[in-house]
Amino acid sequence: MNGMPRLLRTLSRPLRPVLRSVTYTRWLHLFIAATLALLGAFVWGVEDVPPVVSYAVLALGPVPLLGVAAAIPATRLLETMQARLLLFPGPHGTDAQPDPGLARTPADSWADRGRVFVWLVLRMWVGLLAAVVGIQGIFLTVALTSAHHWSSFEEEILPLPGPWHGSYPLLVPVVVPALLAAGWGLGVLIAALAPRLLGPSAAERLAALEERTERLLEHNRLARELHDTIGHALTVAVVQAGAARAAGSPEFTERALGAIEDTGREALEDLERVLRLLRQEGAPPSRRPGLAEAERLVASARGAGAEISAEIDGPLESVPGPVSREGYRIVQECLTNVLRHAGPVPVRVRIAASADGLELHVRNRLPAGAAPPGPGGGLRGIRERAALLGGEAVAGPSDGEWRVRVTLPIQ
Structure with a gap:
């Protein structure tokens, strides 16, 4: 009898990231960062160019604007407020959710502004990756369910290796967990980068x-x-x-x-x-x-x-x-x-x-x-x-x- 609860806890452990609200708030944080690149795609029009060029435009086009934003001292304060709200939700300063160690003041030195610039660029890139993986993962999941969706996916998004097969719907339980795991991993990555790039400098800590x-x-x-x-x-x-x-x-x-x-x-x-x-x-x-x-x-x-x-x-x-x-x-x-x-x-x-x-x-x-x-x-x-x-x-x-x-x- 005592082994059953332990077995249930072991089986439910892989589901914990899916059940935690912080996983989805981190996704939201990444999608907000990708919004600037996606808006640039609509403005510049990258539909009729090779995929490599379109992704390069998405990734590099907004970088000058991010440089201007990083030069503003208050940008770090705004970014840390957003990171505290979405990357580390919950009460801070407790054993369950310790303080993430983010700065609470604007960036005074150019070195701190440089770290903010790196943060903005990496956040946009990781957010863009999360958006591409998420959107195409959803479309692929739908495409696996029928031949009609399969052909639409091949025509509009990515070329596929062959025609649709009746066994493809069985892959949906594999694609969905992979999609969730990818989103969770990117959220953990951006949360790990936040204290290093948005944290106080050595002079501020001193x-x-x-x-x-x-x-x-x-x-x-x-x-x-x-x-x-x-x-x-x-x-x-x-x-x-x-x-x-x-x-x-x-x-x-x-x-x-x-x-x-x-x-x-x-x-x-x-x-x-x-x-x-x-x-x-x-x-x-x-x-x-x-x-x-x-x-x-x-x-x-x-x-x-x-x-x-x-x-x-x-x-x-x-x-x-x-x-x-x-x-x-x-x-x-x-x-x-x-x-x-x-x-x-x-x-x-x-x-x-x-x-x-x-x-x-x-x-x-x-x-x-x-x-x-x-x-x-x-x-x-x-x-x-x-x-x-x-x-x-x-x-x-x-x-x-x-x-x-x-x-x-x-x-």
Whole structure:
């Protein structure tokens, strides 16, 4: 019993191309391409010339027009749209029907236009072959059924080897599958040529890869910013709330609530900016803070109970925007790590800008029994930010302290 379904599937396998709609849409695609050559046959009149001359006129006559069409950049876009619709019908990007890899933009270079020209010519030739085989195959199938049709076929289309025989109708089941197989094969051929001639060039693929890489880098940067901003805000809020509960002082509680409010407001602004970038809205994103606002960052950490001594030297306003913004995030992450791993301990922060570069130095005492920060996302983010700007970040314990030292070039 189990062998019967398997046998039926084996027997029906040769019929699958006939039952698939894509076989017939590819035929339509080829017949559309042959229309130009067939129209030229009517215009030029090739009835009274030898068959070799008539086929040469059909195949070569429209080539100059195809060259003019290929020189138009939008032609490639139109051809790829038609190919997607007829050669590769169905949803793309799935396992059942993957994307055929056709270009989605006009042809900008002459090399791409040359490939479009080759595509147009080959498509016309293959379409012309499919039309000739299809039309004559249909006429031959009809001719095999009777002597009258046989003589008409011999007079109007092709010479035949001899008179009609009564056994010729038995050949119809052979001619029809051969005709279907020829049409299917030509459709597969043109579908195989499409990605090679209508696909993006190497330069276009490289540009698309670079654009995708830029998007991934941008998303990675936004993820780091969310980690730094939200992590800092939550850490400050948790430390402030715990300190206010332990202190039991209305004045301290008031200061703690104010610090939580300021930090939360800043985190919400950064969150809104990141979401706008991810949604690609038209509204301009909010401004990213820089080192010129480092005092506010230090004040926020002080409000969480940390004893911070800050030393800020040099003209921070003249530090380039990218360096200033990334430097702000580095200091923010350092203070967040202090509050998260060491608690309210003495911290020394030094921010120095000079012609040689920008130096960021954050040091805090390690409480007895406290484990130093591990190689988590915070320290990795600091090193990545410094490396992207051509700088260097060094972090580790030294003389009972945890030290983070970052140097960034500003030229």
